[in-house]
Amino acid sequence: MTDTSDTTARPGRRAVFEAALRRRSMRIAATSTAAVLLAIVLLVPLAPGWEAVKKSFFNGPVFSKTFPGLLDAFLLDIAIFAWSLPLIAILSLVVAICRDIQRPALYPLKLFATLYTDIFRGLPVILVIYLIGFGVPGLGLPRPWNSPYIWGSLALILVYSAYVAEVIRSGIESIHRSQRSAALSLGLSSGDTMRFVVLPQALRNVVPANMNLVIALQKDVALLSFVGPVEIFRQAGVYKSLYANFTPYVGAALIFLIITIPATRYADYLMHKRRRIEQ
Amino acid sequence: MKTIVTALCATLVATAATAGNDCTAGKTLEDGVLTIATGNPAYFPWVIDDAPETKQGFEAAVAYAIANEMGFEDDAVSWVRTSFDEAIQPGAKNFDINMQQYSITPEREEMVDFSLPYYTSAMAILTTATVVEAVGDPAPEALKGLLWGAMAGTTGAMMIDDAIGPEKDILLYNDNTDVTQAIQAGQIDAALFDLPTALYLSAVTVENGALLGQFPAERSQNPDQFGILMEDGNPLKACVDAAIEALTASGQLAALEAQWLAAATGVPVIE
Incomplete structure (x- = not known):
């Protein structure tokens, strides 16, 4: 509150720290999203009933x-x-x-x-x-x-x-x-x-x-x-x-x-x- | 006490395990018991009073005939209820065979297995006496102008466009009750059903109900044949087919049909 002129002039230690924090959370979000997507794409087809489900719900010829x-x-x-x-x-x-x-x-x-x-x-x-x-x-x-x-x-x-x-x-x-x-x-x-x-x-x-x-x-x-x-x-x-x-x-x-x-x-x-x- | 119950159970299982013939051994959900599914509710005249275990009604009677032919005594038959969707959904099934007027079509055959047909149905036009008077002769041209309805998911719904080609959009309903209500309310003029259902509805449910005509069972295009539905690749299919073949050859199937589904005469045939 007392001294804001400093941070507007050049990035202060706080701003640098916050930017790093933001980059870090972006990285974590991207990694976890990718991991979840990968798990879905890889694991769901491994389920024993996947072929049957695919045939019943995601049937290309029937769809078209x-x-x-x-x-x-x-x-x-x-x-x-x-x-x-x-x-x-x-x-x-x-x-x-x-x-x-x-x-x-x-x-x-x-x-x-x-x-x-x-x-x-x-x-x-x-x-x-x-x-x-x-x-x-x-x-x-x-x-x-x-x-x-x-x-x-x-x-x-x-x-x-x-x-x-x-x-x-x-x-x-x-x-x-x-x-x-x-x-x-x-x-x-x-x-x-x-x-x-x-x-x-x-x-x-x-x-x-x-x-x-x-x-x-x-x-x-x-x-x-x-x-x-x-x-x-x-x-x-x-x-x-x-x-x-x-x-x-x-x-x-x-x-x-x-x-x-x-x-x-x-x-x-x-x-x-x-x-x-x-x- | 506990031991007696256990012993009783054991004997029960042991005796039950002897049911079935060589063909069915180890192929049913529960050893020695044939689990048959029907609709919820099951409709007249296929099952009388929604109680298949009484053997009353065409499908109930045929189900027991087939079960007996496959070596299951009457008390080795167990009934469950399924909707159409439950019957075709992927995953484990709670029935061995499912019997609720499933029409055999090549498209369905890709997803599930059907037995040989146990009944071939004529399709009949359910309407009211007022409409019959107005239309008079059920010529195909006269039928085009009517407002048509059907129960969604039945062969009737699929046949209207091909067989009649109505001028106005057809309306589809969830079940028989809704179709009759729509006829009663004058929202539709006529609906297409298999002949036994149409006869029942016109006689009992629809006030002033009448049949305008029927498309013969032996029509060349899409004969409506009812088959027993089984999971795709069910090994039991061969046993069921053999049983139906035997029943057809012995004339028992025809006798049951005459017993439960007679009175189809007198309805004008549409060529």
Whole structure:
């Protein structure tokens, strides 16, 4: 604290020592990573069942025969994802705002929003998809309104909106009360306060958390296959029973990773950026 | 007391060890016991009431016939349950033979072993009476316009595209119950099943259920033959094949089929 000018001028003993320490830990990290990789590459094939596992999970011919079909089926996943996401954004925002309602007259809305998030966050996604995907069309709706695409997507939208609404609500609550008081004292209505003061900050605060949910949604789209649509997971299952081989699942996993790894990295980047701004 | 129990166990093992014939000696998981796997649950009419040990149902009856032919008495047969995935996964298996309407295909044959076929199934179109009325004659052109479904992983699912070539994407489901639910909810018009399953579902499960037609068992393309699944390279295959051959030759297999899977007449045949 007392004398920093010395270290900025030329590397002091401390800086030299720290640089050496950094080099040393880099060396250790590289060596241990290499050792682990080498152990995996050398030891796994030594396992007695490796040949059988390789034939069942990493089968080249089966992979090349099924991969194009899997890519094709993945388009359906993307489509479901694409039409669900905007609806989730809208519904979750509405629910989050309802939960923040202060006026006594509108209390039923608040109660409804609370019940909604409690119920749909408490149920397994797959159960909701089954109940809504099969149950509602079972009421006797005419075509095309009984389509599993519609009701399956709705189930996904309901569940994910509950999660996203909670995230948005935490964002809203993170905005200090004094900001609302200040906005109100400037003459803004409570609606305008929400719209122009609270939400812009709240939503920005929760972008990283919501990115995680977007990634989870991307994967959970596959659950729609339970009510009929032949998307990538189901297509992989069909190939699995056709070839009596699990390689198509590995293919499907690769396709998912191609999408989700960049998305995860992007979420991490956003979170990092957020932290830097806050500091 | 302990010694008596030990002695009892010893005698039990000793007597059990005499089960099986020359062919099967030392080839089963447990000496003198044939462990047979079936589905969980096992469906009618293949196994009645999900209780294969009662010998009720076509596959249960055939399983005991094969076991007896291989020299295993009824009480030397032990049942386990597996899913399709467990049956094809690499590694040690908990069954000697697995019997749950596995269709023999060349692709599957590369990964697992199949016995000789014990049944050749016609494929039938399960639907509702309303759809049958609307379609009328089950001509291939009329079938294209329907919304099709099937149970994923069955031959039915694989056959729809080849045999019918529907205009709209087919929908696939996890099990029979889900397919019937989708028919009931009007999400699909028709589903393709093996004939015995379709007959059962149309008569019992699907409200207002009906069969629109059947693809004959002896069709030239992809006849749907059921075989017993065994681990790739299982030495027991020769014994099972010999037993099935003997049962086919003696007419016992045909008799069991007539007993459990009759009533397939009257369903219009699609050429």
